[in-house]
Amino acid sequence: MIEDKNQARTSLSELGEFKLIKHLTQNFKIAQPTTVKGVGDDAAVLDFKNKQALVTTDFLIEGVHFDLTYMPLKHLGYKAVMANLSDVYAMNGTATQITVSIAVSNRFPLEAVEELYEGIYLACKNYAVDLVGGDTTSSVKGLLISITAIGEANAEDIVYRNAAKPNDLLVVTGDLGAAYLGLQVLEREKQVFEVNPNSQPDLTDYSYLIERQLKPEARKDIVKLLKDLNVKPTSMIDISDGLSSEILHICEQSEVGCNLYEDKIPLDPQVISTCEEFELNSTTIALSGGEDYELLFTISQEDFPKIKGNPHLTVIGHIADKSIGANLVTRAGQQIKLTAQGWNAIK
Numbered sequence: 001m002i003e004d005k006n007q008a009r010t011s012l013s014e015l016g017e018f019k020l021i022k023h024l025t026q027n028f029k030i031a032q033p034t035t036v037k038g039v040g041d042d043a044a045v046l047d048f049k050n051k052q053a054l055v056t057t058d059f060l061i062e063g064v065h066f067d068l069t070y071m072p073l074k075h076l077g078y079k080a081v082m083a084n085l086s087d088v089y090a091m092n093g094t095a096t097q098i099t100v101s102i103a104v105s106n107r108f109p110l111e112a113v114e115e116l117y118e119g120i121y122l123a124c125k126n127y128a129v130d131l132v133g134g135d136t137t138s139s140v141k142g143l144l145i146s147i148t149a150i151g152e153a154n155a156e157d158i159v160y161r162n163a164a165k166p167n168d169l170l171v172v173t174g175d176l177g178a179a180y181l182g183l184q185v186l187e188r189e190k191q192v193f194e195v196n197p198n199s200q201p202d203l204t205d206y207s208y209l210i211e212r213q214l215k216p217e218a219r220k221d222i223v224k225l226l227k228d229l230n231v232k233p234t235s236m237i238d239i240s241d242g243l244s245s246e247i248l249h250i251c252e253q254s255e256v257g258c259n260l261y262e263d264k265i266p267l268d269p270q271v272i273s274t275c276e277e278f279e280l281n282s283t284t285i286a287l288s289g290g291e292d293y294e295l296l297f298t299i300s301q302e303d304f305p306k307i308k309g310n311p312h313l314t315v316i317g318h319i320a321d322k323s324i325g326a327n328l329v330t331r332a333g334q335q336i337k338l339t340a341q342g343w344n345a346i347k
Helices: 017-025 073-089 110-127 178-195 204-214 220-228 243-254 269-278 282-288 301-307
Strands: 035-037 052-061 094-104 130-138 144-153 169-173 235-239 257-261 294-299 313-320 326-329 335-337
Touching: 017 110, 017 130, 035 130, 052 073, 073 094, 073 110, 073 144, 073 220, 073 235, 094 110, 110 130, 169 301, 178 204, 178 269, 178 282, 204 269, 235 243, 243 257, 243 282, 243 294, 243 326, 269 282, 294 301, 301 313
Parallel strands: 094 130, 257 326
Antiparallel strands: 052 144, 094 144, 169 294, 169 313, 235 294, 257 313, 326 335
16 A cells, blocks of 8 residues: 555554444444444444335455555445445445445555545445444455445336346446446556556546546436336346346346347546557447446347437347347347356455
8 A cells, every 4th residue: 555654644543443433433423324224333223114225235444456556445436335335236225325335454544444434435425325323343355345235126127137128228337347447547557556666657547547447436316217118127236247147147136148249338537548558449348347336237139229329328238038148249240159258356
C-alpha cells in the first residue's frame, strides 16, 4: 500500500472493537423505513411487512480481489458496496441495508480504516442504503472485507435466472470491457512505478476505464427504468464475471440456448482504442473481462417496442432452443460456441 509516511497513525488497539465500530459508524443515518434498529444492539431489526427479502454476500481479500498499490481505500469501500447492491438490482429489487465486516492487520492504522468507511458511507448515501451491522477483527493476511446486502421486492416483481424462453431477446445495459482494461492500465503503471518510484503516470487517455475499475456504479436506475417502461424481464443477472459467463448461467438455469451477435456488443470508444494499443481483441475483453456491474436480462419480443431506441439498453442477441447451445455469431457470420473464461476466485 503506497502511503505518506508522515501521516498521523492511530493504532486500532487504542480503541478496541466496540469503540472502533461506534467511531466508524457514528455518521451513518437511517434512510429506509424498513430499518427499525440499525447499529448499536445485538442485532439489527428490519420490517419488510408484505414484501420478500433479498440477501446477498460478497467476500473480498487483499491480493486476490484488490491491490492497494493502486486501489485507494475510499474507492475500495465504495466498490465493495456496489458489488453487493448490483446483485440485489439483478433480482429486480430495491437495496435497503448492508452489513460490513472487516479483518485488518496491524499495518492498518485507524486513519486507513476511516478512509475505507468514507467510501462505504458515500455508497450508502448515494444509494439510500442503511448500514445496520457487521463485525471487526484482526487479520494476519492484510485486509479482508465481507459485505452483506439486503433488499426488498414484491414477490411478483422478482426476476430469477431460470425463466428465459426461446425467442426472448437478450439485452444488456451500458457498455462492456472498460473495467477490465482499467485494471490492465493500472497494472502496467504499477510495474512502471516499481522500476521508477518517481514516475508520474499520465492517465488522461484512460480516465473512463480507470473510473469503471476503481469506482463502478451499480445499475439501480435500470430497475426503475424497466418499471416505468412496464417491462418485466424473464430472467436477469449482473455482469460481474464477464458477459459469456453470465449468458451461460442464464442458459444453464433456464435450460435454453442462445445466439449472441458480436457486432451488437456495446463498446465505449476508449475500450476500442485501448484494445488496439494493448493488442487485445475487444470482443474477447467484453466477453471475459468482468467487473462491469452492468445488467444482462431477457425480455419477450412483445416488449421490444418499449425499449427500442433507449440509450441505456442494447439488444445483443436472442434466446433459442437448448439443442443449439450458446453461441457467438461473429461479424463474418461464423457461429462459435461460447465458453466461460471470466473471473474465478477458486484456483
